[in-house]
Amino acid sequence: MFVYYFQLGMRSLRHNPVLTALMVIAIGVGVAASMTAYSVFRIVSGNPIPEKASQLYAVQIDNYGPQHNEKGEPPDEMDYTDALALQRTHKAIRETSLYPVLLSVIPSNPDLRPIRSDTYAMSADAFQMFDIPFLYGRGWSASDDQNRTPVVVIGRALNERLFHGANSVGQEINLNGYEYRITGVIDRWDPQPRFFDPISVGPFGDPIQLFIPMSRAIDQQLITAGHTDCPVENYGGGWDALLHSDCVWLLHWVELPSAADARAYRQYLQDYASEQRRAGRFEWPPNIRLRNVTQWLDYEHVVPPETSLSLYISLGFLLICLVNTVGLLLAKFLRRAPEIGVRRALGASRRTIYAQFLLEGAAIGLAGGVLGLVLTGLGVWSISLIFDAQIARLATVDLKLMALTLCVAVLAAVLAALYPTWRAAKVQPAWQLKIN
Numbered sequence: 009m010f011v012y013y014f015q016l017g018m019r020s021l022r023h024n025p026v027l028t029a030l031m032v033i034a035i036g037v038g039v040a041a042s043m044t045a046y047s048v049f050r051i052v053s054g055n056p057i058p059e060k061a062s063q064l065y066a067v068q069i070d071n072y073g074p075q076h077n078e079k080g081e082p083p084d085e086m087d088y089t090d091a092l093a094l095q096r097t098h099k100a101i102r103e104t105s106l107y108p109v110l111l112s113v114i115p116s117n118p119d120l121r122p123i124r125s126d127t128y129a130m131s132a133d134a135f136q137m138f139d140i141p142f143l144y145g146r147g148w149s150a151s152d153d154q155n156r157t158p159v160v161v162i163g164r165a166l167n168e169r170l171f172h173g174a175n176s177v178g179q180e181i182n183l184n185g186y187e188y189r190i191t192g193v194i195d196r197w198d199p200q201p202r203f204f205d206p207i208s209v210g211p212f213g214d215p216i217q218l219f220i221p222m223s224r225a226i227d228q229q230l231i232t233a234g235h236t237d238c239p240v241e242n243y244g245g246g247w248d249a250l251l252h253s254d255c256v257w258l259l260h261w262v263e264l265p266s267a268a269d270a271r272a273y274r275q276y277l278q279d280y281a282s283e284q285r286r287a288g289r290f291e292w293p294p295n296i297r298l299r300n301v302t303q304w305l306d307y308e309h310v311v312p313p314e315t316s317l318s319l320y321i322s323l324g325f326l327l328i329c330l331v332n333t334v335g336l337l338l339a340k341f342l343r344r345a346p347e348i349g350v351r352r353a354l355g356a357s358r359r360t361i362y363a364q365f366l367l368e369g370a371a372i373g374l375a376g377g378v379l380g381l382v383l384t385g386l387g388v389w390s391i392s393l394i395f396d397a398q399i400a401r402l403a404t405v406d407l408k409l410m411a412l413t414l415c416v417a418v419l420a421a422v423l424a425a426l427y428p429t430w431r432a433a434k435v436q437p438a439w440q441l442k443i444n
Contacts, residue, residue, distance in 0.1 A: 027336055034376070037379075037383060038330065040384045044384055047388050049311075054200065060137075063300070065261065066298075066301075069281060069295075069296050070292065082295050083256040087255055100264055103261060107259065110230070113181055114183070126214060132149055133263075137263045142195060147161055159189050161219040165217060208233065239254050314394075366429055369425025388405050
Protein backbone atom coordinates (compact mmCIF):
# COMPACT_ATOMS: atom_id res chain seq x y z
CA MET A 9 0.00 0.00 0.00
CA PHE A 10 2.89 2.35 0.69
CA VAL A 11 4.05 2.13 -2.92
CA TYR A 12 0.51 2.62 -4.18
CA TYR A 13 -0.07 5.70 -2.04
CA PHE A 14 3.31 7.06 -3.08
CA GLN A 15 2.39 6.61 -6.75
CA LEU A 16 -0.91 8.41 -6.14
CA GLY A 17 0.95 11.24 -4.48
CA MET A 18 3.44 11.60 -7.33
CA ARG A 19 0.63 11.50 -9.87
CA SER A 20 -1.16 14.25 -7.98
CA LEU A 21 1.98 16.37 -7.95
CA ARG A 22 2.24 16.15 -11.72
CA HIS A 23 -1.38 17.32 -12.12
CA ASN A 24 -0.56 20.68 -10.53
CA PRO A 25 3.05 21.46 -11.59
CA VAL A 26 2.95 25.18 -10.76
CA LEU A 27 1.53 24.62 -7.28
CA THR A 28 3.99 21.76 -6.72
CA ALA A 29 6.92 23.86 -7.88
CA LEU A 30 5.97 26.68 -5.50
CA MET A 31 5.86 24.27 -2.55
CA VAL A 32 9.17 22.63 -3.49
CA ILE A 33 10.85 26.03 -3.84
CA ALA A 34 9.44 27.22 -0.51
CA ILE A 35 10.71 24.16 1.34
CA GLY A 36 14.02 24.05 -0.53
CA VAL A 37 14.86 27.71 0.13
CA GLY A 38 13.77 27.55 3.78
CA VAL A 39 15.74 24.38 4.49
CA ALA A 40 18.82 25.65 2.64
CA ALA A 41 18.86 28.89 4.64
CA SER A 42 18.61 27.05 7.97
CA MET A 43 21.17 24.37 7.01
CA THR A 44 23.68 26.98 5.82
CA ALA A 45 23.41 28.81 9.13
CA TYR A 46 23.59 25.49 11.01
CA SER A 47 26.75 24.47 9.14
CA VAL A 48 28.49 27.47 10.70
CA PHE A 49 26.88 27.14 14.11
CA ARG A 50 27.86 23.47 14.53
CA ILE A 51 31.53 24.38 13.92
CA VAL A 52 31.78 27.22 16.38
CA SER A 53 29.65 25.55 19.07
CA GLY A 54 30.98 22.00 18.75
CA ASN A 55 32.85 20.15 21.50
CA PRO A 56 36.50 20.06 20.34
CA ILE A 57 37.49 17.20 22.66
CA PRO A 58 34.33 15.31 23.72
CA GLU A 59 36.19 12.42 25.38
CA LYS A 60 37.93 14.69 27.85
CA ALA A 61 35.86 17.87 27.95
CA SER A 62 34.83 17.16 31.54
CA GLN A 63 38.35 16.17 32.66
CA LEU A 64 40.42 19.09 31.37
CA TYR A 65 40.32 22.33 33.36
CA ALA A 66 41.64 25.82 32.70
CA VAL A 67 43.09 27.39 35.84
CA GLN A 68 42.68 31.04 36.81
CA ILE A 69 44.26 32.74 39.83
CA ASP A 70 43.56 36.34 40.74
CA ASN A 71 46.92 38.11 40.94
CA TYR A 72 45.43 41.49 39.94
CA GLY A 73 43.18 42.22 42.89
CA PRO A 74 39.64 43.61 42.92
CA GLN A 75 40.76 47.08 41.77
CA HIS A 76 41.92 45.70 38.41
CA ASN A 77 39.45 42.87 37.89
CA GLU A 78 36.52 42.87 35.55
CA LYS A 79 33.27 41.91 37.33
CA GLY A 80 35.28 40.06 39.98
CA GLU A 81 36.72 37.54 37.53
CA PRO A 82 40.42 36.61 37.75
CA PRO A 83 42.55 37.27 34.63
CA ASP A 84 42.04 34.75 31.85
CA GLU A 85 45.76 34.00 31.73
CA MET A 86 48.40 33.52 34.39
CA ASP A 87 51.74 35.11 35.28
CA TYR A 88 54.96 33.12 35.18
CA THR A 89 55.33 33.01 38.99
CA ASP A 90 52.02 31.21 39.52
CA ALA A 91 52.40 28.98 36.46
CA LEU A 92 55.86 27.86 37.58
CA ALA A 93 54.63 27.20 41.14
CA LEU A 94 51.77 25.00 39.89
CA GLN A 95 54.13 23.13 37.57
CA ARG A 96 56.56 22.42 40.39
CA THR A 97 53.96 21.07 42.82
CA HIS A 98 52.26 19.11 39.99
CA LYS A 99 49.13 18.21 41.98
CA ALA A 100 47.13 17.08 38.94
CA ILE A 101 47.63 13.77 37.16
CA ARG A 102 48.82 15.81 34.15
CA GLU A 103 49.24 19.53 33.67
CA THR A 104 50.85 22.04 31.40
CA SER A 105 51.37 25.74 30.98
CA LEU A 106 51.53 26.94 27.41
CA TYR A 107 51.91 30.02 25.26
CA PRO A 108 52.38 30.80 21.54
CA VAL A 109 55.83 31.81 20.33
CA LEU A 110 57.26 33.06 17.06
CA LEU A 111 59.69 30.62 15.44
CA SER A 112 60.89 30.18 11.89
CA VAL A 113 62.28 27.06 10.29
CA ILE A 114 65.57 28.00 8.64
CA PRO A 115 66.16 25.78 5.57
CA SER A 116 69.63 24.32 5.05
CA ASN A 117 69.50 25.64 1.49
CA PRO A 118 70.31 29.37 1.75
CA ASP A 119 68.34 30.03 -1.42
CA LEU A 120 65.07 29.05 0.29
CA ARG A 121 63.11 31.41 2.47
CA PRO A 122 62.45 30.64 6.18
CA ILE A 123 59.14 28.97 6.99
CA ARG A 124 57.01 30.67 9.65
CA SER A 125 54.62 28.21 11.37
CA ASP A 126 52.26 28.54 14.31
CA THR A 127 54.22 27.33 17.35
CA TYR A 128 53.37 26.57 20.97
CA ALA A 129 55.65 26.15 23.94
CA MET A 130 54.25 23.67 26.47
CA SER A 131 55.09 20.72 28.73
CA ALA A 132 55.43 17.04 27.83
CA ASP A 133 52.12 16.21 29.56
CA ALA A 134 50.18 18.20 26.97
CA PHE A 135 50.39 15.49 24.30
CA GLN A 136 48.54 12.95 26.43
CA MET A 137 46.25 15.54 28.02
CA PHE A 138 44.94 16.78 24.69
CA ASP A 139 44.91 13.33 23.01
CA ILE A 140 47.23 14.53 20.27
CA PRO A 141 47.65 11.73 17.68
CA PHE A 142 51.08 10.87 16.30
CA LEU A 143 51.97 9.82 12.78
CA TYR A 144 55.59 9.06 13.70
CA GLY A 145 57.43 8.96 17.02
CA ARG A 146 56.05 10.60 20.17
CA GLY A 147 56.29 13.72 22.28
CA TRP A 148 59.33 14.60 24.32
CA SER A 149 59.83 13.32 27.88
CA ALA A 150 59.56 15.02 31.27
CA SER A 151 63.35 14.87 31.56
CA ASP A 152 63.55 16.88 28.31
CA ASP A 153 61.40 19.50 30.05
CA GLN A 154 63.70 19.55 33.07
CA ASN A 155 66.90 19.62 31.00
CA ARG A 156 65.58 22.24 28.57
CA THR A 157 66.50 19.90 25.72
CA PRO A 158 66.24 21.35 22.20
CA VAL A 159 63.58 18.94 20.93
CA VAL A 160 60.57 19.61 18.76
CA VAL A 161 57.37 17.94 17.58
CA ILE A 162 56.22 18.97 14.13
CA GLY A 163 52.90 18.75 12.36
CA ARG A 164 52.03 16.56 9.40
CA ALA A 165 51.82 19.47 6.94
CA LEU A 166 55.26 20.76 7.91
CA ASN A 167 56.68 17.22 7.70
CA GLU A 168 55.27 16.95 4.17
CA ARG A 169 56.92 20.23 3.26
CA LEU A 170 60.31 19.54 4.82
CA PHE A 171 60.68 15.75 4.43
CA HIS A 172 58.08 14.90 1.75
CA GLY A 173 56.06 12.88 4.28
CA ALA A 174 58.88 10.50 5.31
CA ASN A 175 59.51 9.53 8.92
CA SER A 176 61.59 12.47 10.17
CA VAL A 177 61.99 11.34 13.80
CA GLY A 178 65.61 11.86 14.82
CA GLN A 179 66.20 14.49 12.13
CA GLU A 180 67.19 18.00 13.11
CA ILE A 181 65.70 21.28 12.00
CA ASN A 182 66.94 24.78 12.56
CA LEU A 183 64.57 27.04 14.48
CA ASN A 184 65.62 30.67 14.77
CA GLY A 185 69.27 29.65 14.37
CA TYR A 186 69.24 26.73 16.86
CA GLU A 187 69.18 23.03 16.02
CA TYR A 188 66.19 21.05 17.39
CA ARG A 189 65.84 17.27 17.24
CA ILE A 190 62.46 15.96 16.05
CA THR A 191 60.90 13.46 18.49
CA GLY A 192 57.56 13.04 16.77
CA VAL A 193 55.29 14.00 13.88
CA ILE A 194 51.67 14.79 14.72
CA ASP A 195 48.94 13.38 12.55
CA ARG A 196 45.98 15.56 11.65
CA TRP A 197 45.05 17.46 14.83
CA ASP A 198 43.01 20.60 14.53
CA PRO A 199 40.46 20.91 17.37
CA GLN A 200 37.87 23.54 16.61
CA PRO A 201 37.32 25.73 18.51
CA ARG A 202 40.95 25.84 19.70
CA PHE A 203 39.93 25.24 23.29
CA PHE A 204 43.43 25.23 24.80
CA ASP A 205 44.03 28.84 23.75
CA PRO A 206 41.08 30.77 22.33
CA ILE A 207 42.66 34.03 23.52
CA SER A 208 45.98 34.55 21.77
CA VAL A 209 45.19 34.24 18.07
CA GLY A 210 41.48 33.45 18.16
CA PRO A 211 39.63 30.15 18.54
CA PHE A 212 39.62 29.21 14.84
CA GLY A 213 43.23 29.44 13.71
CA ASP A 214 45.19 27.15 11.42
CA PRO A 215 46.56 23.82 12.73
CA ILE A 216 49.65 24.13 14.94
CA GLN A 217 52.80 22.83 13.23
CA LEU A 218 55.52 23.24 15.87
CA PHE A 219 55.65 22.37 19.58
CA ILE A 220 58.71 22.92 21.78
CA PRO A 221 59.29 22.51 25.54
CA MET A 222 58.22 25.58 27.49
CA SER A 223 61.36 25.36 29.61
CA ARG A 224 63.41 25.66 26.42
CA ALA A 225 61.33 28.63 25.26
CA ILE A 226 61.90 30.36 28.61
CA ASP A 227 65.60 29.56 28.39
CA GLN A 228 65.72 31.12 24.91
CA GLN A 229 63.77 34.16 26.17
CA LEU A 230 61.07 33.66 23.55
CA ILE A 231 58.35 36.23 24.17
CA THR A 232 54.73 35.32 23.70
CA ALA A 233 53.08 35.81 20.34
CA GLY A 234 49.77 36.26 22.14
CA HIS A 235 48.55 38.75 24.71
CA THR A 236 50.50 40.20 27.62
CA ASP A 237 48.36 42.09 30.11
CA CYS A 238 49.82 43.85 33.13
CA PRO A 239 48.02 45.42 36.12
CA VAL A 240 50.49 48.32 36.07
CA GLU A 241 51.98 50.07 33.07
CA ASN A 242 55.62 49.87 34.12
CA TYR A 243 56.83 46.53 35.44
CA GLY A 244 60.50 47.12 34.62
CA GLY A 245 62.59 46.17 31.63
CA GLY A 246 64.07 42.95 30.33
CA TRP A 247 63.21 39.27 30.38
CA ASP A 248 63.77 38.69 34.11
CA ALA A 249 61.54 41.64 34.95
CA LEU A 250 58.76 40.08 32.85
CA LEU A 251 59.17 36.69 34.54
CA HIS A 252 58.92 38.24 38.00
CA SER A 253 56.13 40.66 37.16
CA ASP A 254 52.37 40.23 37.63
CA CYS A 255 51.85 40.38 33.87
CA VAL A 256 49.69 37.49 32.62
CA TRP A 257 50.61 35.72 29.36
CA LEU A 258 50.37 31.96 30.05
CA LEU A 259 47.50 29.53 30.07
CA HIS A 260 47.54 26.65 32.54
CA TRP A 261 45.61 23.39 32.00
CA VAL A 262 45.23 20.42 34.34
CA GLU A 263 43.74 16.95 33.82
CA LEU A 264 41.48 15.79 36.67
CA PRO A 265 39.74 12.48 35.88
CA SER A 266 37.05 12.58 38.58
CA ALA A 267 34.88 15.09 40.40
CA ALA A 268 36.76 14.27 43.61
CA ASP A 269 40.04 15.15 41.90
CA ALA A 270 38.54 18.47 40.76
CA ARG A 271 37.37 19.28 44.30
CA ALA A 272 40.78 18.44 45.72
CA TYR A 273 42.57 20.57 43.13
CA ARG A 274 40.19 23.50 43.70
CA GLN A 275 41.00 23.30 47.41
CA TYR A 276 44.71 23.21 46.55
CA LEU A 277 44.31 26.41 44.49
CA GLN A 278 42.41 27.99 47.38
CA ASP A 279 45.22 27.08 49.78
CA TYR A 280 47.85 28.32 47.33
CA ALA A 281 46.14 31.72 46.98
CA SER A 282 45.79 31.94 50.78
CA GLU A 283 49.48 31.21 51.15
CA GLN A 284 50.32 33.99 48.68
CA ARG A 285 48.17 36.35 50.76
CA ARG A 286 49.96 35.38 53.97
CA ALA A 287 53.28 35.92 52.20
CA GLY A 288 52.16 39.47 51.36
CA ARG A 289 51.97 38.95 47.60
CA PHE A 290 48.18 39.14 47.42
CA GLU A 291 46.22 41.67 49.50
CA TRP A 292 42.79 40.17 48.82
CA PRO A 293 40.91 36.95 49.65
CA PRO A 294 41.58 33.95 47.40
CA ASN A 295 39.84 34.33 44.05
CA ILE A 296 40.37 31.31 41.83
CA ARG A 297 38.48 29.56 39.02
CA LEU A 298 38.63 26.02 37.67
CA ARG A 299 36.60 25.64 34.47
CA ASN A 300 36.30 22.54 32.30
CA VAL A 301 36.43 22.79 28.50
CA THR A 302 32.72 23.49 28.03
CA GLN A 303 32.61 26.06 30.83
CA TRP A 304 35.82 27.65 29.56
CA LEU A 305 34.52 28.07 26.00
CA ASP A 306 31.27 29.53 27.32
CA TYR A 307 33.18 31.92 29.56
CA GLU A 308 35.37 33.04 26.66
CA HIS A 309 32.28 33.61 24.46
CA VAL A 310 33.85 31.52 21.71
CA VAL A 311 30.59 31.29 19.75
CA PRO A 312 30.34 34.55 17.77
CA PRO A 313 26.95 36.21 18.44
CA GLU A 314 26.31 36.65 14.71
CA THR A 315 26.28 32.86 14.20
CA SER A 316 23.53 32.34 16.79
CA LEU A 317 21.59 35.28 15.40
CA SER A 318 21.83 34.02 11.83
CA LEU A 319 20.65 30.57 12.94
CA TYR A 320 17.59 32.01 14.69
CA ILE A 321 16.77 34.21 11.68
CA SER A 322 17.10 31.31 9.26
CA LEU A 323 14.86 29.11 11.42
CA GLY A 324 12.29 31.90 11.43
CA PHE A 325 12.56 32.07 7.65
CA LEU A 326 12.00 28.32 7.45
CA LEU A 327 8.90 28.71 9.61
CA ILE A 328 7.53 31.35 7.23
CA CYS A 329 8.16 29.04 4.28
CA LEU A 330 6.32 26.24 6.06
CA VAL A 331 3.32 28.47 6.77
CA ASN A 332 3.14 29.28 3.06
CA THR A 333 3.45 25.58 2.27
CA VAL A 334 0.53 24.83 4.61
CA GLY A 335 -1.64 27.29 2.68
CA LEU A 336 -0.64 25.83 -0.69
CA LEU A 337 -1.23 22.26 0.48
CA LEU A 338 -4.60 23.22 1.94
CA ALA A 339 -5.70 24.68 -1.36
CA LYS A 340 -4.39 21.67 -3.26
CA PHE A 341 -5.99 19.04 -1.03
CA LEU A 342 -9.39 20.72 -0.73
CA ARG A 343 -9.63 21.00 -4.52
CA ARG A 344 -9.65 17.22 -4.51
CA ALA A 345 -12.70 16.96 -2.21
CA PRO A 346 -14.85 15.21 -4.89
CA GLU A 347 -12.13 12.58 -5.36
CA ILE A 348 -11.88 12.09 -1.61
CA GLY A 349 -15.68 11.79 -1.33
CA VAL A 350 -15.77 9.06 -3.96
CA ARG A 351 -12.95 7.16 -2.30
CA ARG A 352 -14.63 7.40 1.09
CA ALA A 353 -17.94 6.22 -0.42
CA LEU A 354 -16.15 3.19 -1.91
CA GLY A 355 -14.84 2.21 1.53
CA ALA A 356 -11.60 4.09 2.00
CA SER A 357 -11.06 4.87 5.67
CA ARG A 358 -9.78 8.16 7.07
CA ARG A 359 -6.59 6.33 7.93
CA THR A 360 -5.92 5.63 4.26
CA ILE A 361 -6.65 9.27 3.42
CA TYR A 362 -4.12 10.31 6.07
CA ALA A 363 -1.52 7.89 4.69
CA GLN A 364 -1.99 9.00 1.10
CA PHE A 365 -1.85 12.73 1.70
CA LEU A 366 0.99 12.63 4.23
CA LEU A 367 3.01 10.57 1.77
CA GLU A 368 2.25 13.19 -0.85
CA GLY A 369 3.56 15.81 1.58
CA ALA A 370 6.69 13.70 2.18
CA ALA A 371 7.27 13.48 -1.59
CA ILE A 372 7.12 17.27 -1.79
CA GLY A 373 9.57 17.45 1.12
CA LEU A 374 11.95 15.03 -0.59
CA ALA A 375 11.93 17.13 -3.77
CA GLY A 376 12.42 20.26 -1.66
CA GLY A 377 15.29 18.54 0.13
CA VAL A 378 17.08 17.84 -3.15
CA LEU A 379 16.70 21.50 -4.10
CA GLY A 380 17.80 22.41 -0.57
CA LEU A 381 21.00 20.37 -0.98
CA VAL A 382 21.97 22.36 -4.05
CA LEU A 383 21.15 25.68 -2.39
CA THR A 384 22.93 24.64 0.83
CA GLY A 385 26.07 23.92 -1.18
CA LEU A 386 25.87 27.40 -2.69
CA GLY A 387 25.23 28.90 0.74
CA VAL A 388 28.23 27.18 2.35
CA TRP A 389 30.40 28.20 -0.60
CA SER A 390 29.45 31.85 -0.06
CA ILE A 391 29.81 31.89 3.74
CA SER A 392 33.08 33.83 3.46
CA LEU A 393 31.02 36.80 2.25
CA ILE A 394 29.39 37.07 5.68
CA PHE A 395 31.63 35.41 8.27
CA ASP A 396 35.29 35.65 9.19
CA ALA A 397 37.61 33.76 6.82
CA GLN A 398 38.90 31.50 9.62
CA ILE A 399 35.32 30.36 10.31
CA ALA A 400 34.36 30.15 6.64
CA ARG A 401 37.21 27.76 5.84
CA LEU A 402 35.80 25.24 8.34
CA ALA A 403 32.27 25.17 6.95
CA THR A 404 31.82 22.18 4.65
CA VAL A 405 29.01 20.09 3.19
CA ASP A 406 29.58 16.57 4.44
CA LEU A 407 27.41 13.44 4.42
CA LYS A 408 26.00 14.26 7.84
CA LEU A 409 24.83 17.70 6.71
CA MET A 410 23.39 16.28 3.47
CA ALA A 411 21.42 13.61 5.36
CA LEU A 412 20.22 16.19 7.87
CA THR A 413 19.09 18.49 5.06
CA LEU A 414 16.95 15.76 3.49
CA CYS A 415 15.52 14.67 6.84
CA VAL A 416 14.62 18.24 7.85
CA ALA A 417 12.99 18.87 4.47
CA VAL A 418 10.86 15.71 4.62
CA LEU A 419 9.94 16.23 8.27
CA ALA A 420 9.05 19.88 7.66
CA ALA A 421 6.86 18.97 4.70
CA VAL A 422 5.05 16.24 6.66
CA LEU A 423 4.42 18.66 9.52
CA ALA A 424 3.14 21.23 7.03
CA ALA A 425 0.81 18.61 5.57
CA LEU A 426 -0.79 17.63 8.89
CA TYR A 427 -3.47 20.32 8.98
CA PRO A 428 -4.41 20.11 5.26
CA THR A 429 -4.58 16.32 5.58
CA TRP A 430 -6.84 16.59 8.63
CA ARG A 431 -9.16 18.88 6.67
CA ALA A 432 -9.12 16.49 3.72
CA ALA A 433 -9.97 13.51 5.94
CA LYS A 434 -12.98 15.42 7.34
CA VAL A 435 -14.64 15.57 3.90
CA GLN A 436 -18.18 14.12 4.05
CA PRO A 437 -18.66 11.54 1.22
CA ALA A 438 -22.47 11.90 1.10
CA TRP A 439 -22.32 15.65 0.63
CA GLN A 440 -19.67 15.39 -2.09
CA LEU A 441 -21.69 12.75 -3.98
CA LYS A 442 -24.80 14.93 -3.76
CA ILE A 443 -23.24 18.15 -5.06
CA ASN A 444 -21.27 16.38 -7.81
